[in-house]
Amino acid sequence: MSLIENEISKRKQRTHGDDEILIGKGGYIAPDDYLWRDILSAVVLKKPVLLKGPTGAGKTKLAESVSAVFAQPMQSVNCSVDLDAEALLGFKTLVQKDGQSVIEFVEGPVVTAMKKGHILYIDEINMAKAETLPILHSALDYRRMMTNPFTGEVIQAHPDFSVISAINEGYIGTAPMNEALKNRFIAYPVPYLTGDQLAELWNREFPEASTELKSFMLHLAADLMKQVENGLLSEEAASIRSLLDATALSAHMDPMRAVNYAIAEKLEDESERELFRDLANTWIK
Ligand SMILES: Nc1ncnc2c1ncn2[C@@H]1O[C@H](COP(=O)(O)OP(=O)(O)OP(=O)(O)O)[C@@H](O)[C@H]1O
Incomplete structure (x- = not known):
């Protein structure tokens, strides 16, 4: 042992x-x-x-x-x-x-x-x-x-x-x-989770959520991480806590409104909020 x-x-x-x-x-x-x-x-x-x-x-x-x-x-x-x-x-x-x-x-x-x-x-x-x-x-x-x-x-x-x-x-x-x-x-x-580990967390936390919703959140998470690395978004924009909150809210409202409340509205700059909404819009079908 x-x-x-x-x-x-x-x-x-x-x-x-x-x-x-x-x-x-x-x-x-x-x-x-x-x-x-x-x-x-x-x-x-x-x-x-x-x-x-x-x-x-x-x-x-x-x-x-x-x-x-x-x-x-x-x-x-x-x-x-x-x-x-x-x-x-x-x-x-x-x-x-x-x-x-x-x-x-x-x-x-x-x-x-x-x-x-x-x-x-x-x-x-x-x-x-x-x-x-x-x-x-x-x-x-x-x-x-x-x-x-x-x-x-x-x-x-x-x-x-x-x-x-x-x-x-x-x-x-x-x-x-x-x-x-x-x-x-x-x-x-202790970094934010990405890729397969993030998907594992989503599958565990939201077993009932649609594949479409999970895919939206996971793609958005990946994009947010990229923009954080590029220095265009502050680090908390990619917070797993906020993404989990957004996914939970999405069971009761349009996911775009959910990510807006859980993530965008907490960003300090209007330019960050705009970039965030552009990224989110590219994944909304
Ligand atoms: N790697 C992970 N494994 C499991 N759950 C995670 C992971 N990353 C984030 N979470 C989830 O995200 C939420 C926030 O996590 P937690 O409170 O542990 O963050 P923290 O780093 O302590 O934040 P803070 O610095 O703001 O206190 C929790 O619901 C937690 O379960």
Whole structure:
């Protein structure tokens, strides 16, 4: 058995009680033959994983699929400029016990994931304020431990504790990631699906849809990718999420209106919207 299969069977044997509700559903389709196993390799080697890719490329789905394959609960943190140490580690609160007010510490997602050996998914990690995340450095490198500044507790991570982060690189409003933080991760590009893999996703998500509709969406997706590569459309124009939304809407309305609402109206420039509509029109029969 390979290292990966060995680790999968080991982690799967654990039981997680009520936390089982936090196990992901899976369903990520990889763009090639190696990305999925390459990511699992980093996880079993206890290296933090950084998923780099545009919005709606399946990064969250991929993290959920890692959670599913190991049957391991996933704690999620969504970063924003307001994210502070308390949102990551937890906070103190007053509770009543035997008629007395006592201070208790409510553990946050990082502490829980470290202690229970869950997967910690940190979405949009580059959106957090530069001063917030260094608190994680010692948990992310070979030390795999942290001193909780709120309680003074020294936490040694459970052997299964794994970290997956995601970043929308180049997305407006995102700062580059702090170098010392980035240095602790193994980074994987997560592109939009194309070709056969995209068709596989459509066939799975829309088994009832007509071949004509699926063919329209898949041709449109290919054209959008081409124009993104040519620099004529912004990357989110080819977002798989938006294309899936458009296909779902098409069950209830004309597909041209569906792609207009789900994709065109969200593009910033009128020139982009026009180009998009021209491309869509060429595939509408
Ligand atoms: N390769 C893929 N395999 C399976 N589903 C995918 C894939 N790519 C996109 N999707 C689907 O597209 C939608 C968006 O995916 P997801 O939320 O994982 O994207 P994301 O990269 O995390 O986006 P964001 O950066 O905006 O958070 C979901 O419905 C997801 O199932």
